[in-house]
Amino acid sequence: MIVKGRENRDQLEVFSIEEFVPTDHLLRKIDSAVDFSHIYDIVEDLYCADNGRPSIDPVVIFKMVLIQHLYGLPSLRRTVEEIKMNVAYRWFLGYLMNEQIPHFSTVSYNFRHRYTEKTIEEIFYWILSEIERAGYLSPETVFVDGTHIKANANIKKAVKKAVPQAAKRYEEELMAEINEDRENHGKKPFDGPKPPEEKEITASATDPESGMFHKGEHKKCFAYTAQTGCDKNGYVMEVTVNPGNIHDSTAFDGLYDKLTEHNPEIENIVMDAGYKTPWISKRVIDDGRIPVLPYKRPMGKKGNYAPYEYVYDEYYDCVICPENQVLSYVTTNREGHREFNSKSYICEKCPTKHLCTESQKNEKTVTKHIWFDYLETVEDIRYTPEYKTLYERRKETIERVFADAKEKYAMRYTQYRGLSQVTKWVRLKFAAMNLKKYALHKWISSHRYSASIGIYAFFVKLKFLTLNLA
Numbered sequence: 112m113i114v115k116g117r118e119n120r121d122q123l124e125v126f127s128i129e130e131f132v133p134t135d136h137l138l139r140k141i142d143s144a145v146d147f148s149h150i151y152d153i154v155e156d157l158y159c160a161d162n163g164r165p166s167i168d169p170v171v172i173f174k175m176v177l178i179q180h181l182y183g184l185p186s187l188r189r190t191v192e193e194i195k196m197n198v199a200y201r202w203f204l205g206y207l208m209n210e211q212i213p214h215f216s217t218v219s220y221n222f223r224h225r226y227t228e229k230t231i232e233e234i235f236y237w238i239l240s241e242i243e244r245a246g247y248l249s250p251e252t253v254f255v256d257g258t259h260i261k262a263n264a265n266i267k268k269a270v271k272k273a274v275p276q277a278a279k280r281y282e283e284e285l286m287a288e289i290n291e292d293r294e295n296h297g298k299k300p301f302d303g304p305k306p307p308e309e310k311e312i313t314a315s316a317t318d319p320e321s322g323m324f325h326k327g328e329h330k331k332c333f334a335y336t337a338q339t340g341c342d343k344n345g346y347v348m349e350v351t352v353n354p355g356n357i358h359d360s361t362a363f364d365g366l367y368d369k370l371t372e373h374n375p376e377i378e379n380i381v382m383d384a385g386y387k388t389p390w391i392s393k394r395v396i397d398d399g400r401i402p403v404l405p406y407k408r409p410m411g412k413k414g415n416y417a418p419y420e421y422v423y424d425e426y427y428d429c430v431i432c433p434e435n436q437v438l439s440y441v442t443t444n445r446e447g448h449r450e451f452n453s454k455s456y457i458c459e460k461c462p463t464k465h466l467c468t469e470s471q472k473n474e475k476t477v478t479k480h481i482w483f484d485y486l487e488t489v490e491d492i493r494y495t496p497e498y499k500t501l502y503e504r505r506k507e508t509i510e511r512v513f514a515d516a517k518e519k520y521a522m523r524y525t526q527y528r529g530l531s532q533v534t535k536w537v538r539l540k541f542a543a544m545n546l547k548k549y550a551l552h553k554w555i556s557s558h559r560y561s562a563s564i565g566i567y568a569f570f571v572k573l574k575f576l577t578l579n580l581a
Contacts, residue, residue: 128207131198135554137181137547138203144550145241147174153233157225167213171204173234175218178203180543183521187215222535231535235542236373242346242549252379252501253340253348253370254509255386257359258517260533261524262321264333269323272314275307280364281390285447292443292481301445312356318528322354335525335533338366339541341509345548347541348374352534359385364394371398379403381502381509389447389482392489403498404489415466421477430477434461438477448478512544520544 132139147170154169178200179190194200194212206212242248279285282304290300313323315333324334334355341347349370353362363386371377380395381403395402409417421438422431430438430451436458438451455473458464468475480486492498516522520540527536 128198128202132202136199137550138178138199140550140554141177141181141546142203144553145238145546149237150234153237154226154230157230167217169221171206171213172218172221174204175213176222176539177543177546180520180540181547183519185521186526187219191215191218222539223532226535228531228535228538231538231542235538238542238546238549239346239348242545245549245553247344247549247552248346248348249342249344250348250374250376252343252381253374253377254343254381254505255338255340255363255366255370256383256505256509256513257336257338257362257385258513259324259326259334259336259355260522260537262315262318262333262335262355262533263524263526263528264315264318264321266332268316269313269333270316271311273309273311276310277361278304278307279390281394285390286445288481289443289445289447292449296440296443298442305445320354320528320530322356324355335530336362337537338362339509339512340366340370341512343504343508345508345512346545347512350537350541352530352537354530359383360388360391363391367394379498379501381505383505384408387486387489389480389485392485393482396485396488401492401498402489403502404493405502406493416463418477423479423483430479432467432475432477434463436461438475441476443481444478447481449481451477451479516540516544 150170150173158166158169175190175194176187178184178194179187182193184190184193191212191214194204194206198208201208201210201212204212239248243250286301286304293300315321315323318333321333321335323331324336325331332355336353336355336357336359337350338353338359339347339350349366351362351365351369353365363382367380377400379401382391384405384407386402387404387407392402392404409419411418416433420433423429424431427437428440432438432453436453438453441450441452443449453475458468458470458475459473461467464473493502520543522537522540525533525536527533
C-alpha cells in the first residue's frame, strides 16, 4: 500500500503550461477557430494611444468573460477565482502560473461603463460573420421565440403606478386602412387614434426597467424577456431584450427589424402561436417572406360555436352563421374589426341560440379584422407538408437553444440590473454559445478531413505495394 504524504506540497516544480492542456480541450478548439486580435479593431476607439496608464489587454478581458459564460460561472468574482487555479484557463488567457490575474472589478467596470451596447453588438456580429464565412450559417429559415429571465429584483419591493399605454407601432397604417374601409361602406372616417389611456402596472423599486411576469404555474416575479432568432443549426442570429411584461407579439417588431437588416436573404420565419396576429402575418407576407405558424385554439366560449364556424362571404360582404342566416355589416371600429350583426327576430326563434349568444336583445355580433385575409393565408401555409415539417424543427433549434442557455450557461437568472446591462449580458452569453458550437463544428470537420486523407494515403500505399509484389 502506497501512502501519499504531504512532504511534496512545498516543492518547486518546473513545467510547461502548453503540455498540461489536452489537445482536444474546448479552449484549444475555440482558440484555433477564430482570430481574437480582431477585438483590438473593435475597441480601438475606446482607448487613448498616448495618455493614461497601460491598460489590461482587451482580448484578455473578453476571454475572461467568455470563460464565465462558457462554463456557466455565476459571477466575475467566481470566474477570477477559477482562473487562478485552472491551468487551461491561464493557457487560454496567456498567463503563466505565477502571473497575477486581473481583478474582477476591473473586468466588471469595463463591461459596465466602457464597452457599450454597440461594442458588444460588434463582437456578436463579428463571431456570427466568422460562422457565416465558414459556411455553417443557414439564414434562409429563422426560428423565433422568447424566453423569460428572472431579474435581480425582490418581488416584495414593488410599487403600483399608472403609465400610459404604449402606442402600437402599426397604429397609423391601421388607422389609414380603417378609414378607407369605413369610407367604402359609406361611414364617416375617424379623426385619428384615441389618446393613450393609462393603465396600472406593478413596477419594481429595485429594478424599474424589469417587468412583472406571471404565466401558468410560474410564480410571480420580475423578469426580462429575450426575443431570439436562430437558424436551423442552432446559431443565434439576433436577440433583443424587453421587460418581462411585454408580450411576444409586441416585442416581435424590434427583433424582426434587426434580423432583416442584417440578413435580407431570410425566406421563412417560424414562430409559435403567440405571434399569430394579423399585424405580424401582414408584415411578414408583405415583405415577401413566409410566416410559419401553428394552429391556435379559438378564443370563443367553451361549448358555443367556434369563431371559424361563422363564415365571411367576401362577395356579399356579410357573415353566414352555422344556421345559414346572414349577419350584415354594421361598422368598422377603431381596433380594425368589422362588426356584423344578426337580426333579433331571427335569432329569437333560432333552435341553437344557446350555442350562439346569451344577449338579451337576441342579437349576435361577429367581428372580422380588416387584415383577416392574411390570417387565412397563414392557415393555408400551415397545411403545407413542407412548412409543417419546418415547424416541427422548433424543438431541435430555438427550444434547444433556450434549454442549453438555462441549463448549461446559467441564463435562468441575471445578476445585472437595467435593460442595457441585461442586454449586453444576454448578447455575450449567446456569442459564447455560438463560438463554442462553431469551434466544435470546425474541429470535427477538420478531423474528418484529416481522417479521410489518412485513409486515402493508406490505400494508395497499399496499391503501390501490391503493384511492386506483382
